[in-house]
Amino acid sequence: MDYNQYNNYNVNNTGDDSLSNKNDIGKKLVKIVIITSLFSVLIGIVGCVCVFKAFPNLLIDSTTNITKTEKEVTxxxxxxxxxxxxxxxxxVxxxxxxxxxxxxxxxxxxxxxxxxxxxxxxxxxxxxGGDQIKVQFADESEVIxxxxxxxxxxxxxxxxIELSKNYxxxxxxNNVDTRVGDTVFAIGSPLDYSVFSYSVTRGIISGKxxxxxxxxxxxxxxxxxxVLQTDAAINNGNSGxxxxxxxxxxxxVTNMKLASDxxxxxxxxxxxxxxxSYADAIINGEDITRPYIGASLANANTAAAVTRYGIDMQDGVVVESVEPSLSADVAGLKRGDIIKKMxxxxxxxxATLRYQLYKYKVGDTIVIEYIRNGNTKTTELKLGAKK
Incomplete structure (x- = not known):
């Protein structure tokens, strides 16, 4: 027997068996990993399905919140x-x-x-300040x-104006239904009316x-x-x-704007x-009468008032003088008193005193709080009318 041939056989035979065993083990491990992974994925899918069935809004939670909290606006x-x-x-x-x-x-x-x-x-x-007023219509006719x-x-x-022609x-x-953000427009004749009459500007209601x-x-x-506030352009000539x-x-009725850089x-x-309400009163021939307290007044927060009356600069209104027998005099107010509340x-x-005062009617009685010589006092004042 050829030794060398045998030896070669034994060596080759032994190597093939070892490799075959290793390959079998590897294949089994791969199968185990694949099966385990597939099982894990399957378990995950089943779990997700169960969770979503139990909590159907989970994925669309943010969308649902928006739908509930915000209006749909077209x-x-x-x-x-x-x-x-x-x-x-x-x-006109x-x-x-x-x-x-x-x-x-x-x-x-x-x-x-x-x-x-x-x-x-x-x-x-x-x-x-005028002594004659003319109205010019859209057809350019003009009447005193x-x-x-x-x-x-x-x-x-x-x-x-009395006219037979129809306009x-x-x-x-009304402003009951008017909301901030509503679209509005103004029509007017800014600057040179002969050039820019019937100009239209558009904006929104910015505030009420x-x-x-x-x-x-x-x-x-x-x-x-x-007043109403708007961002529609209001220029000189738009007034009214x-x-x-x-x-x-x-x-x-457009009447003013704030102008500044x-x-x-x-x-x-x-x-x-x-x-x-004012127009109807005028048309009906009614007098527009506002209450009057019968006193000359000045702001207490000015240097002039501080110097003149020896007071500290403060909010309030100083009584400069009272008219004999009128409301302030009857109520006991005197020169130098500082009105603090109404x-x-x-x-x-x-400005604030007059604004509050004109909310009342002639004949109403109000309570005035004032300071005299550093002491706070109150008095009742019956409102009269300016003669």
Whole structure:
């Protein structure tokens, strides 16, 4: 026997058996791993199904929360052209003359028509100081108007013209349903009315019941107006024009804006409810009478008051003088007294005092809290009327 051949056989035979055993073991291990993995995946799937069946909102929890906490809002903007057309011919240009010279221009609108007489609303400051007023209609016809009456604190006046020609009366809306964010537009004649008359500006209601201090009698703010705020552009010449909603209804009378390098888009309008109440009173021939306390007053927070009356600078109103036998005198108020409250409402200055005072009627009795010589006192004051 060939030794070498045998030896080679034994070596080769032994190596094949060892490799075969190892391969069998490896295959078994792979099968075990695969089966275990598949079983784990299966268990996971079954577990997830069970969890989702028990808690069906788990995956859509954030979507469900949004649906529950937020309103669905559909915005459809078709423009305001139809509303503008509806209002356009009810709007007029107001021209104020002094000695036959054009003094000021503004805007107004046809508020009512009674027995052939048209009544127009505009701002009192548009016609103040004039001796003749003309109204120019959308068809460019022009007629001299009669001033029925006006009120500088309400900044409302009423003009009238008797005409046989028909013009549309503006539709009056209300602010009960008006919300911040509602679309509004203003129509007016800013700057040069011959070029920019019937300009339309659009915006939103930015705020309601804004209290804005204004000057009525001089350079000092002496009155507070409660107005609508809008970002629709309000320019010189727009005063007295209508602020309208998208239904073409007037909801305010534009009357002022805040102008500054630091301010943009802050215009204001008198709510139509207030404007209409004054206009109706004027049309009905009623006098606009406000209560009067019979005293000359000054702000206590000025250097002049501190020097003149020897007081500390503070909020309040100083009594400069009282008229004999009128309300303040009867109530016992004296020169140098500092009015601090009116019926428990704090009085910061003349503007707030007048604003609160004009909420009352002639004949009402109010409680005044004041300081005299460092002591706080109260008195009852019956409101009279200025003669």
């Amino acid at each position: 915005v459809t903007d078709k423009g305001i052209a139809d509303a503008v057309d509806k209002v356009h011919d009810s709007v 240009v107001i021209k104020t003359y002094v000695n036959n010279q054009l003094y000021a221009t503004g805007t107004g609108f046809i508020y009512k028509k009674v027995n052939g007489k048209y009544y127009f609303i505009t701002n009192n400051h548009v016609i103040e 108007a009669k001033l029925e009456n006006g009120d500088k604190y309400a900044d409302i006046c009423v003009l009238s 549309p009366v503006i539709e009056v809306g 019941e804004r209290e804005v201090a204004v000057s009525v009698s001089g350079a000092m703010n002496d009155w507070i107006m409660q 024009g209508p602020l309208c909603n998208i239904n073409g209804q007037v909801i305010g 630091k301010i943009e888009g802050m215009g204001f309008a008198i709510p139509i409810e207030e404007a209409a 019926d428990d409402v704090e009085v910061k200055d003349i």
